[in-house]
Structures are given as C-alpha cells and as structure tokens.
C-alpha cells in the first residue's frame with residue numbers, strides 16, 4: 818500500500834518536473850535600464866520589470882512591441898517604475914521612450930560661454946590708453962588725465 822503511494826507520488830513528481838523544467842521558456846528583450854528578475858519566462862508567468870534610471874526632468878513611456886501584451890505600470894518611490902505583465906507564448910520586446918518634461922523656451926537667452934562676462938559697464942565708444950601719460954580707460958576724444966587728444 819505504502820509502496821504504491823510512493824510510486825504514485827514519484828510519478829506525479831516526474832510529471833511536475835517535466836512540465837517545470839521542460840516547459841518552453843520565452844525571453845524578454847528589454848531596453849537598457851530595465852531590471853528583470855529572470856532571463857526567461859514560461860507562458861502565463863507573471864513578469865516584473867523594474868525601471869529605476871529615472872531623471873527628475875523626464876517623462877517615461879513604457880511600451881511593449883508585442884500587441885498582445887498589456888503592461889501594468891506602477892510607481893514605487895523606492896524601486897522606481899514597476900512594470901508587470903503576463904508572459905505570452907513568445908518572446909517579448911520591452912521598450913522605453915524618454916522625453917524631457919522641461920519645455921524649451923524660445924525666448925530664453927542662452928549664455929554663450931565665449932562671451933565676456935557682463936560687468937554692467939557699457940562703453941559708449943572705444944576705450945583707449947593715453948600715449949602721453951599712460952592713463953587707461955579714456956572714453957572720450959581727449960585724455961581724462963592730461964587732456965591729450967585721442968590718437969588715431
């Protein structure tokens with residue numbers, strides 16, 4: 818009686834191991850940034866992908882290139898975006914689209930690093946150094962120090 822039960826149990830285990838290890842697994846090809854708990858999944862298995870490469874100024878769109886897969890998306894403040902779906906009986910391609918949420922302002926003045934620093938002093942004409950007395954910073958037609966005429 819006991820032997821028969823063990824034999825039955827062994828048979829059940831054999832069938833289970835056959836469906837377990839022998840089951841066809843499918844791959845998830847995910848874009849850079851996704852973290853998957855496994856490399857391959859059996860059909861019907863729940864797949865969890867975590868995306869934690871998040872910039873504060875960007876919006877993310879997570880999508881699957883396979884039409885028969887619908888993604889469920891949640892945001893976990895500790896883990897990042899958690900995307901779950903049920904594995905279909907084929908390979909799956911997961912993608913992510915990143916878009917900056919900061920709108921470009923066409924009127925914004927973009928500082929040119931090659932421009933000289935703005936000091937608040939706007940010269941009206943040429944600044945010249947007097948050849949007679951070496952006084953620098955003359956702006957008019959005559960030297961502010963000695964009154965010599967500006968050289969041509």
Ligand SMILES: [Zn+2]
Nearest residue numbers: 947950960963
């Ligand atoms: Zn001078």
